[in-house]
Amino acid sequence: MKVVNVTKRQLRKMPLLNLSRNIVNTEAKLYIHDFKRDYGHLNDLLKVYYNQSEEYIADKIAVITRLIATFEKMPMPELVTPTSLVSLDGEISGFAMPYIEDNVNLALLLNNPKVKLELKLQWLKEILAILIKINDSHELDGKFFLGDIHEANFIWDITDQIVRAVDMDSSYFVGGPIPISKVTTFNHLLEKFPNKYVLDEESGKFIPNKDITSVSFIYMLLNVLSGCNNSHRWSYNEFYNYLSFLKKRGVSKELLDIIANIYTGGNVDIYNAELLEGINEDKDYTMVRARIHKTSGGYYKNGE
Numbered sequence: 001m002k003v004v005n006v007t008k009r010q011l012r013k014m015p016l017l018n019l020s021r022n023i024v025n026t027e028a029k030l031y032i033h034d035f036k037r038d039y040g041h042l043n044d045l046l047k048v049y050y051n052q053s054e055e056y057i058a059d060k061i062a063v064i065t066r067l068i069a070t071f072e073k074m075p076m077p078e079l080v081t082p083t084s085l086v087s088l089d090g091e092i093s094g095f096a097m098p099y100i101e102d103n104v105n106l107a108l109l110l111n112n113p114k115v116k117l118e119l120k121l122q123w124l125k126e127i128l129a130i131l132i133k134i135n136d137s138h139e140l141d142g143k144f145f146l147g148d149i150h151e152a153n154f155i156w157d158i159t160d161q162i163v164r165a166v167d168m169d170s171s172y173f174v175g176g177p178i179p180i181s182k183v184t185t186f187n188h189l190l191e192k193f194p195n196k197y198v199l200d201e202e203s204g205k206f207i208p209n210k211d212i213t214s215v216s217f218i219y220m221l222l223n224v225l226s227g228c229n230n231s232h233r234w235s236y237n238e239f240y241n242y243l244s245f246l247k248k249r250g251v252s253k254e255l256l257d258i259i260a261n262i263y264t265g266g267n268v269d270i271y272n273a274e275l276l277e278g279i280n281e282d283k284d285y286t287m288v289r290a291r292i293h294k295t296s297g298g299y300y301k302n303g304e
Contacts, residue, residue: 001065002084004033004046004096011088017045023105023152026050032099043101046086047169048094057092059177061085064095066173074139078130080155080166095169102159107152110220111229118281120224125276126163127154127220131213135271145208147172147179149216151223172208180205183219183232184212193265214268218259221276227286236263242287249285252278 017030031046049060064082071081086094106127110120131149134140146153148170157164170179184190184206190197197215198207206212222231226242234242240260247256255278261268279285 001068003087004084005087006046007089011048014046020105020108022111023107028094033096043099044083044096045099046094046096048086048088052093060169061092062176063169063171063173066176067168067171070144076133078133078162078164079168080164081168100155100157100164103155103157105152106154106156106163109156110151110224113227121276121279121281123156123163124221124224128217128270128275129273130163130165131217132271132273135210143174145172145213147208148181149213149220150182151220178203178205178207181216183216187232189236189263190215196265211268214270215262217270218262218268222259225285239263245287246285249283250280254278
């Protein structure tokens with residue numbers, strides 16, 4: 001296993017990666033690491049965790065080493081996977097990954113009301129394509145999941161013009177450490193469907209699976225359409241009233257049925273490249289939170 005060895009003194013001299021104020025990062029510091037290779041200089045990104053407890057680092061090492069082993073054999077350019085562990089003064093403290101210098105975090109684009117819906121849907125389609133590719137992979141299907149799926153864990157690579165998944169150390173390999181998820185951890189509405197969203201009683205976290213992946217993507221879709229950015233916190237009333245609004249705005253029944261099923265025992269099958277084709281990108285689907293409360297006309301129900 002490759003390890004990048006640095007000292008605290010060397011680390012203090014490295015430039016920090018400056019994230020937007022709108023990107024919440026409470027897990028680690030990110031450093032731009034310049035190193036020599038052959039006759040030139042290259043950069044990678046070092047992620048050094050704040051939490052250096054033995055248990056936390058052990059869980060991270062378990063995930064990172066499996067990511068390196070898995071994706072060395074089957075590269076997926078859409079995933080910014082670790083390339084090595086990072087040792088700080090002799091102690092494993094984080095990992096290194098490729099530095100995608102010219103990029104924009106998708107949270108800044110998908111949550112921006114000035115960005116056209118057409119572009120937002122195109123980025124969502126690329127995220128969906130990543131999830132479908134993982135699902136369709138014989139080596140990964142049912143064994144590996146992106147554990148913490150939300151807008152800020154994807155970037156738009158401006159140079160290569162593709163969407164890439166980042167924060168890969170929050171991934172999940174079946175039987176391994178369960179990551180925290182922004183949109184599903186402590187999401188009590190999901191607890192009502194234990195056969196679908198499986199809760200690990202010891203950690204209180206939902207175990208990533210196809211349904212957790214699907215519901216996480218649906219939350220991103222609802223955030224983009226509604227402009228509210230926190231659909232995972234909506235009550236049942238807010239959720240079903242907003243679906244009624246989407247129905248009135250002409251969103252396809254097929255897509256509405258899939259969305260409605262996140263809070264039923266029914267199947268939430270997002271693994272279809274044409275999933276978002278039932279949305280008219282020229283229409284305005286936004287609704288402020290107060291208006292969701294006031295929406296009239298009853299609830300949308302699967303099968304109506």
